[in-house]
Amino acid sequence: MRLLILGGTLFLGRHVVDAALARGHDVTTFTRGKTVPPAPPPPGVEALHGDRDGDLGALEGRTWDAVIDTSGYVPRVVDLSAALLAGAVEHYVFVSSISAYADPSRVPITEDDPTAELPADHGEDVAAHYGALKAACERAVEARFPGRALHVRAGLIVGPHDPTGRYTWWVERVARGGEVLAPAPRDQPAQLIDARDLAAWMGDAAQRRVAGTMNATGRPFAFARLLDGAEHVTWVDEAFLLDQGVQPWQDLPLWVAPQTRPGLRGFQQADVTRAFAAGLTTRPLEETARDTLALGGPPRPKAGVEIPPPGLAPEREAALLAAWHAAR
Numbered sequence: 001m002r003l004l005i006l007g008g009t010l011f012l013g014r015h016v017v018d019a020a021l022a023r024g025h026d027v028t029t030f031t032r033g034k035t036v037p038p039a040p041p042p043p044g045v046e047a048l049h050g051d052r053d054g055d056l057g058a059l060e061g062r063t064w065d066a067v068i069d070t071s072g073y074v075p076r077v078v079d080l081s082a083a084l085l086a087g088a089v090e091h092y093v094f095v096s097s098i099s100a101y102a103d104p105s106r107v108p109i110t111e112d113d114p115t116a117e118l119p120a121d122h123g124e125d126v127a128a129h130y131g132a133l134k135a136a137c138e139r140a141v142e143a144r145f146p147g148r149a150l151h152v153r154a155g156l157i158v159g160p161h162d163p164t165g166r167y168t169w170w171v172e173r174v175a176r177g178g179e180v181l182a183p184a185p186r187d188q189p190a191q192l193i194d195a196r197d198l199a200a201w202m203g204d205a206a207q208r209r210v211a212g213t214m215n216a217t218g219r220p221f222a223f224a225r226l227l228d229g230a231e232h233v234t235w236v237d238e239a240f241l242l243d244q245g246v247q248p249w250q251d252l253p254l255w256v257a258p259q260t261r262p263g264l265r266g267f268q269q270a271d272v273t274r275a276f277a278a279g280l281t282t283r284p285l286e287e288t289a290r291d292t293l294a295l296g297g298p299p300r301p302k303a304g305v306e307i308p309p310p311g312l313a314p315e316r317e318a319a320l321l322a323a324w325h326a327a328r
C-alpha cells in the first residue's frame with residue numbers, strides 16, 4: 001500500500017510510520033519540518049514538507065492508496081488538504097477524539113451520540129473548542145470523501161514518546177516509590193490506548209478500506225491498575241481532594257472526579273464494540289507501562305497548544321498526604 005501520513009514525526013504519527021514500515025508499505029509523510037529536535041526520516045520514508053494552511057504544493061500531482069491524518073485540528077485547514085486529496089487518494093483515515101461528543105457524561109458514550117457544535121463566534125482556538133473543532137473536521141473530511149473515510153474517535157493515547165506526559169506521570173510516580181496519593185474510589189474506571197496499537201489498527205483499517213465512525217481506545221479498567229507495583233498507596237476521598245484545590249485530569253491525570261463532577265465520566269467509559277469488531281486489539285497494560293517508563297520522554301507542546309506539566313509536584317503530594325492523615 002502507498003500510504004500518505006499527514007504528520008508522522010511526533011508521537012502517534014511516529015508510531016503510524018513505524019507500523020506501516022513493518023508491514024512493508026510505501027510511506028510518505030507530510031509535515032512542516034519543524035519537529036524539535038529535528039530528525040531524519042526513517043529509511044524508506046519519503047518526507048515532504050509544507051504547511052497544511054496554504055502550502056500544499058508538495059502534494060499536488062501525486063496519488064496514494066490511503067491517507068492517515070494525525071494532525072488535523074481546524075476544519076478550514078483540514079478541508080484544504082481533503083479537497084486536494086479527494087481525487088488523489090482512495091481512502092481517508094482521520095484521527096478525531098472522544099472529546100468530539102456533546103455530552104461526555106453519558107455512560108457509555110457510543111458513536112451514535114450527538115457531537116459538539118461550535119458557537120457562532122468560535123474562531124479557531126483549539127484549546128477552547130477542541131472537541132467541537134474535531135467534530136467539524138470529521139464533517140469536512142466526510143464531505144470530501146463520502147463513504148470513503150474512517151473517523152477514529154480516539155481516547156487518551158499513551159505509550160512511548162507521549163508528548164502529554166499524563167499516563168507517563170503515573171508510571172514514573174510509581175517507579176519513584178514511597179507513599180503514593182491516589183483518588184478514591186479505587187474501582188473508578190480509566191480508559192486509554194497504547195499509541196502503537198492504535199497506529200497498527202489504523203494502518204490495517206486503511207488497507208481494508210474500513211469506513212464509518214468508531215471509538216478507538218481500550219476497554220475500561222479499574223483505576224487501581226495504574227498503581228500496580230506501588231509500594232504504598234493511600235486512597236484519598238474525592239471531596240477532600242477537590243476542597244484542597246486538586247485539579248482533575250491536570251494534577252491527577254486520568255482522574256475526572258466522577259462522584260461529585262459527573263460531567264466527564266463517560267469520557268472514561270466509551271463503548272469500543274465497533275472498533276474491536278473491526279480488528280482493534282490492545283496489549284497488556286503492564287507492557288505499555290514498562291515501555292513508557294523506558295521511552296517516555298518529557299512533555300512537549302502539541303498543535304501550538306501550551307501544555308502545563310501534568311501531575312502533582314512531590315512537595316505538594318507530600319503536603320496533601322500529611323493533611324489527609326491529619327484530618328483522619
